[in-house]
Amino acid sequence: MSLLYSDVEEELRAAVRSLLADACPPSAVLGRVESAEPYDLGLWKSLARDIGVAGLLIPEEHGGAGATPREAAVVMEELGRAVAPVPFLSSAVLATRALLDAGASAPLERLASGETTACLVVPFAASPYADVPVVSHDGGALTGTVRGVVGAEVADLLVVPVDEGLAVVEASAAEIVPAVSLDQTRPIATVTFNDAAYEVVGGFSPDVLRAGAGLLASEQLGIAEWCLTTTVAYVKERRQFARQIGSFQAIKHRLADLWLEVVGARAAARNAVSLEPQAVAVAAAYCGPVAVHAAEEALQLHGGIGMTWEHPVHLYLKRAKADEIALGTPGDHRAALASIADLPA
Amino acid sequence: MDLVERCREFRATHDPSDRLGWLRARFDAGLAWVHYPEGLGGLGLSRGMQAVVEAEMSGTPDNDPGRIGIGLGMAAPTILAFGTDEQKRRFLRPLWTGEEVWCQLFSEPGAGSDLATLGTRAVRDGDEWVVDGQKVWTSGAHHARWGILVTRTDPDVPKHQGMTYFVADMHAPGVEVRPLRQITGEAEFNEVFLTGVRLPDDLRLGAVGDGWRVAQTTLMNERVAIGAGPARRSMASIVADAWREHPELRSPAMHQRLLKLWVDAEVMRLTAVRLREQLAAGHPGPEGSGMKLLFARLHQELSGFEVEFRRELGYDDWTLRRPETVDFVGREAGYRYLRAKGNSIEGGTSEILRNIIAERVLGLPSEPRVDKDVPWKDLPR
Numbered sequence: 101m102s103l104l105y106s107d108v109e110e111e112l113r114a115a116v117r118s119l120l121a122d123a124c125p126p127s128a129v130l131g132r133v134e135s136a137e138p139y140d141l142g143l144w145k146s147l148a149r150d151i152g153v154a155g156l157l158i159p160e161e162h163g164g165a166g167a168t169p170r171e172a173a174v175v176m177e178e179l180g181r182a183v184a185p186v187p188f189l190s191s192a193v194l195a196t197r198a199l200l201d202a203g204a205s206a207p208l209e210r211l212a213s214g215e216t217t218a219c220l221v222v223p224f225a226a227s228p229y230a231d232v233p234v235v236s237h238d239g240g241a242l243t244g245t246v247r248g249v250v251g252a253e254v255a256d257l258l259v260v261p262v263d264e265g266l267a268v269v270e271a272s273a274a275e276i277v278p279a280v281s282l283d284q285t286r287p288i289a290t291v292t293f294n295d296a297a298y299e300v301v302g303g304f305s306p307d308v309l310r311a312g313a314g315l316l317a318s319e320q321l322g323i324a325e326w327c328l329t330t331t332v333a334y335v336k337e338r339r340q341f342a343r344q345i346g347s348f349q350a351i352k353h354r355l356a357d358l359w360l361e362v363v364g365a366r367a368a369a370r371n372a373v374s375l376e377p378q379a380v381a382v383a384a385a386y387c388g389p390v391a392v393h394a395a396e397e398a399l400q401l402h403g404g405i406g407m408t409w410e411h412p413v414h415l416y417l418k419r420a421k422a423d424e425i426a427l428g429t430p431g432d433h434r435a436a437l438a439s440i441a442d443l444p445a
Numbered sequence: 446m447d448l449v450e451r452c453r454e455f456r457a458t459h460d461p462s463d464r465l466g467w468l469r470a471r472f473d474a475g476l477a478w479v480h481y482p483e484g485l486g487g488l489g490l491s492r493g494m495q496a497v498v499e500a501e502m503s504g505t506p507d508n509d510p511g512r513i514g515i516g517l518g519m520a521a522p523t524i525l526a527f528g529t530d531e532q533k534r535r536f537l538r539p540l541w542t543g544e545e546v547w548c549q550l551f552s553e554p555g556a557g558s559d560l561a562t563l564g565t566r567a568v569r570d571g572d573e574w575v576v577d578g579q580k581v582w583t584s585g586a587h588h589a590r591w592g593i594l595v596t597r598t599d600p601d602v603p604k605h606q607g608m609t610y611f612v613a614d615m616h617a618p619g620v621e622v623r624p625l626r627q628i629t630g631e632a633e634f635n636e637v638f639l640t641g642v643r644l645p646d647d648l649r650l651g652a653v654g655d656g657w658r659v660a661q662t663t664l665m666n667e668r669v670a671i672g673a674g675p676a677r678r679s680m681a682s683i684v685a686d687a688w689r690e691h692p693e694l695r696s697p698a699m700h701q702r703l704l705k706l707w708v709d710a711e712v713m714r715l716t717a718v719r720l721r722e723q724l725a726a727g728h729p730g731p732e733g734s735g736m737k738l739l740f741a742r743l744h745q746e747l748s749g750f751e752v753e754f755r756r757e758l759g760y761d762d763w764t765l766r767r768p769e770t771v772d773f774v775g776r777e778a779g780y781r782y783l784r785a786k787g788n789s790i791e792g793g794t795s796e797i798l799r800n801i802i803a804e805r806v807l808g809l810p811s812e813p814r815v816d817k818d819v820p821w822k823d824l825p826r
């Protein structure tokens with residue numbers, strides 16, 4: 101398996117990037133975060149319609165593009181670079197993978213075109229290495245509450261791990277309450293089922309969360325790249341003490357180190373598209389902190405402007421910090437390596 | 446004939462029990478370094494194809510690359526880029542077979558990171574040059590046949606301009622090599638005094654006054670060679686094995702650090718794999734300049750971890766040895782820890798490498814310079 105990007109992947113990247121450049125500049129993301137619709141469904145529909153990202157991981161026989169995690173990872177990179185508020189990870193990766201693993205084809209056909217959006221109802225902070233909280237059923241209906249779910253408020257279809265496997269519930273049958281979120285570009289919600297009708301479509305395994313963590317590493321790479329590029333441009337422009345601040349060695353060395361971290365994150369994230377346990381754990385343990393560090397360095401090296409609401413760097417910091425917790429913390433992934441790599445405690 | 450067939454035919458028709466004969470024939474067959482031109486040990490193929498040859502030749506006599514690393518990694522690419530046809534023919538074959546060992550006569554007491562400030566003088570005398578000066582930290586000078594040498598030939602122009610590059614004959618009269626003992630107890634490196642050393646003009650590499658450009662080629666290759674990492678076994682696997690073998694020494698705090706280091710090591714390995722893929726695809730990325738820095742940091746952290754994990758208060762051997770290779774694997778943890786300290790100094794310090802990444806990769810401005818346009822002889826020292 102190559103760690104480079106193929107020509108097809110570069111074409112996909114270019115398409116996603118140019119659409120986002122037009123439709124999702126930082127100012128637009130910022131303008132949306134405190135609105136009633138933090139997720140940008142219009143953008144999501146165009147990404148689905150024009151580029152087919154909603155059905156990327158869905159096999160062709162179910163109406164999707166039949167692509168692999170390699171291509172999905174490139175989309176994640178670009179969405180991370182733009183902190184795009186779209187439900188790609190929640191619908192086209194997590195819910196889709198859960199349905200695929202369960203062998204449920206009917207809902208997939210609805211998802212492939214992007215007309216229907218789904219969401220995997222697990223806490224975004226759930227670790228792939230621990231038991232996922234499942235919703236219990238009482239007679240023929242679901243009862244229970246799941247907190248910290250991403251993408252729920254824009255989902256039509258809820259994909260829910262229940263004690264008998266994986267269930268599908270129409271979103272209208274649940275109560276979905278958005279929560280005030282650290283990452284306002286991918287806010288969380290509380291999902292409550294009160295005697296909700298459901299249908300079990302197959303089994304559920306936390307491998308889905310591992311796949312999500314493997315692709316999240318590419319989003320973290322995209323975040324880190326934006327932070328590095330933006331900061332390098334800023335320090336070349338900003339002058340103090342009659343010179344560009346980027347000519348001070350204290351700043352140059354920090355950015356050189358950050359560049360090295362990004363180079364490593366790129367190799368690790370590319371390797372993680374295999375979704376193999378070791379590759380995912382390594383990438384998740386490495387890329388999460390790199391994205392956070394990149395955003396923190398970006399903020400510091402912008403000085404006062406970096407601390408303002410107006411400048412987009414905080415969107416990246418918040419996304420990076422939330423991503424570090426999502427789908428297993430770096431510590432969870434390192435702990436998993438103790439058995440995966442035979443380094444027992 | 447494809448490369449695999451060529452290797453197999455070579456193996457079928459040569460006798461590996463004659464080590465030197467084997468290596469010479471392998472060079473002559475173009476199977477030494479396939480990315481070199483035909484007639485000079487190669488076949489003019491891409492660098493990535495060398496892996497095919499190495500796989501096919503595994504188990505046959507090799508040229509002990511650790512012992513001749515300076516020749517392979519630094520002298521050879523420089524000779525290839527700047528040497529005359531005669532120089533390439535004369536030097537590359539015995540360099541590759543290991544019959545002639547090379548050393549690097551760059552650093553001086555007054556010129557380390559700022560190599561371009563060096564003062565070893567070479568003065569022309571007819572068809573010869575007379576060299577006077579002192580070099581320092583010269584690894585392997587005590588068993589070297591040749592040295593790559595940078596000298597000052599014109600003190601009246603700014604420092605980057607007045608340099609000339611030579612191949613130094615280490616057996617010439619006036620070359621004196623004295624051991625310098627290192628923190629490990631041994632003496633890999635030396636001071637080299639050059640007193641009235643006469644070098645014929647045909648040992649000059651590149652044009653008179655063009656020594657800085659030639660030296661840049663050497664230094665670029667040096668960093669790639671060092672960053673390519675250890676040949677036999679990685680430091681990460683040494684440490685992981687120690688961990689597995691000694692459950693009685695483990696603690697939760699060490700476990701946390703081990704896992705973190707192991708992830709860093711794995712990411713560095715993947716970075717190197719990706720870099721090699723880029724090279725093989727003909728798109729060498731700027732990532733190469735970072736590998737040596739990553740390697741140095743990781744080596745130091747891992748080796749420091751290992752000493753602490755083993756709770757090792759002893760040391761294997763302080764005698765002043767004169768080793769021919771740097772052997773991280775064959776020695777004990779304390780040696781690895783101490784020797785790894787040199788990794789962030791030799792071949793360009795980590796600070797200098799950060800400057801290079803910042804300026805050449807990220808395009809950040811250099812710091813204000815006071816020495817660029819001043820004739821070398823007028824520089825403050």
Ligand SMILES: Cc1cc2nc3c(=O)[nH]c(=O)nc-3n(C[C@H](O)[C@H](O)[C@H](O)COP(=O)(O)OP(=O)(O)OC[C@H]3O[C@@H](n4cnc5c(N)ncnc54)[C@H](O)[C@@H]3O)c2cc1C
Nearest residue numbers: 549550551552557558582583584787790791792793794796
């Ligand atoms: C084990 C070993 C083997 C070696 N083998 C060889 C060899 O075979 N041949 C050879 O020619 N040389 C060899 N060297 C020498 C090596 O290349 C030099 O030691 C190195 O370039 C640093 O030079 P210096 O020792 O003069 O330190 P200095 O240049 O004096 O540096 C001292 C400190 O200042 C820092 N510094 C200097 N300039 C800057 C700057 N602009 N910005 C920030 N920090 C700066 C350095 O990073 C370092 O931390 C070897 C060194 C070692 C340790």
